[in-house]
Amino acid sequence: MNYMMLEVPARSENESFVRVVIAAFAARLDPTLEELNEVKTAVSEAVTNSILHAYEDDRGVIKINAFLNDRQLTIEIYDTGKGIEDIAKAREPLFTSKPELERSGMGFTIMENFMDEVKIESIPGKGTAIKMSKSFGRAVKNNH
Amino acid sequence: MQVQLIRRKKNLIARFRGELDHHTSEIFRKTVDKELAKNDQVQNLILNMANLTFMDSSGIGAILGRYKQVKARGGRVIICGLKTHNKKILEIGGLLKIIPVCSDESKAIASLD
Ligand SMILES: Nc1ncnc2c1ncn2[C@@H]1O[C@H](COP(=O)(O)OP(=O)(O)OP(=O)(O)O)[C@@H](O)[C@H]1O
Ligand SMILES: [Mg+2]
Numbered sequence: 001m002n003y004m005m006l007e008v009p010a011r012s013e014n015e016s017f018v019r020v021v022i023a024a025f026a027a028r029l030d031p032t033l034e035e036l037n038e039v040k041t042a043v044s045e046a047v048t049n050s051i052l053h054a055y056e057d058d059r060g061v062i063k064i065n066a067f068l069n070d071r072q073l074t075i076e077i078y079d080t081g082k083g084i085e086d087i088a089k090a091r092e093p094l095f096t097s098k099p100e101l102e103r104s105g106m107g108f109t110i111m112e113n114f115m116d117e118v119k120i121e122s123i124p125g126k127g128t129a130i131k132m133s134k135s136f137g138r139a140v141k142n143n144h
Numbered sequence: 145m146q147v148q149l150i151r152r153k154k155n156l157i158a159r160f161r162g163e164l165d166h167h168t169s170e171i172f173r174k175t176v177d178k179e180l181a182k183n184d185q186v187q188n189l190i191l192n193m194a195n196l197t198f199m200d201s202s203g204i205g206a207i208l209g210r211y212k213q214v215k216a217r218g219g220r221v222i223i224c225g226l227k228t229h230n231k232k233i234l235e236i237g238g239l240l241k242i243i244p245v246c247s248d249e250s251k252a253i254a255s256l257d
Contacts, residue, residue: 012167019198037198037229044200048166102173102205106237110201113236 002028002068010051010060010079018047018064025066026073029136038114039073039134045107046077046130053097054081054128072135080127087120145196147175154187154219155256156180157249163198169206176210180217187219190252194225203230204237211243220244222252 004025008014019040026039043064050062063078084090091112096105111118115132122128145162158176162168180186189210193199211221223234224246234240246252 012165015165015167016163034228040198041200041229041233044165044198048200048202052166102169102209104201104204104208104237106201106204110233110236 004066006064006066008062008064010055010062010081012048012051014062015044015047015051018062019044022064022066022075025068026136028068029071029073031136035134035136039075042111042114042118042132042134043075043077045111046075046132049107049130050077050079050081050128052101052103054079054083056082071137072133074131074133077130078127083124083126083128084120084122085124087122091120145171147172149175149179151179151183151186152253154185155190155253156183156186156188157190157192157253159192159194160196162196164196164203164206165198165200166202169202172206173209177213180210180213187214187217188256189214189219189221190249190256191221191223192225192249192252193223193227193230194248196225196227196230199230199233201233201237203233204239207234207239207243208237211239220256222246222255224248224252 006021022043023036023040060081065076067074089095091108093109094105096103115134117133119131145164145168148159150157156179214221221243223243226245246255
């Protein structure tokens, strides 16, 4: 097993930085360009949510852990922001608490589409953890 | 990300270069909205994504927002140069049901005439 840990302030300019780091880490599994784009997007969604919803553009820290196990990449994204009251509702396509900011409410739907598994753990007032995983290579392609 | 604007009579062409995310979507919003506010003659918006290397859900919201404005002034939006990844995002966001797609700019312009 290989792993990496990263911590960044919750600022929007770090979104692309985290995407690049995760892509470089995942590259060891020799993913296709498409798979890599999917992972980058899922990470981008979770990190953006922490900046936009958890900390509401105020100060905060985002922690990103990633693990490589055989053909599987697992990514965990933690914030200590405001948390999610109703996780089932948050997962619904088109649900957004910030329509005034032109959010589409598709972030979780995209994460679920692009990763094999997406877990959301959240405590209102304490923070949120997103844990997602995706397998690469032959095993995945056979399933399609 | 950069957004280059080109005006051809009633058509406004926005050429993207780079990555469209939460951080950069503001650039797209501001540039296009400023031009729409300034120019009453502009009716249609062509989004050229040939050099757009990444997009996430922030792109869905930002494009939908411009789409609504253009529609409100009686115009049309067309997307061209759509890469596989960007297409997936727009598809999931339901945008390909309301916005037509062309292979390149000249085809987009022709379809608006
Ligand atoms: N880390 C988080 N902390 C607090 N609330 C969150 C967090 N992540 C998501 N949410 C809540 O879940 C809702 C749905 O998230 P999702 O990413 O699906 O949509 P969105 O961010 O509102 O819009 P989009 O991602 O399409 O721009 C958000 O509107 C927000 O209320
Ligand atoms: Mg989101």
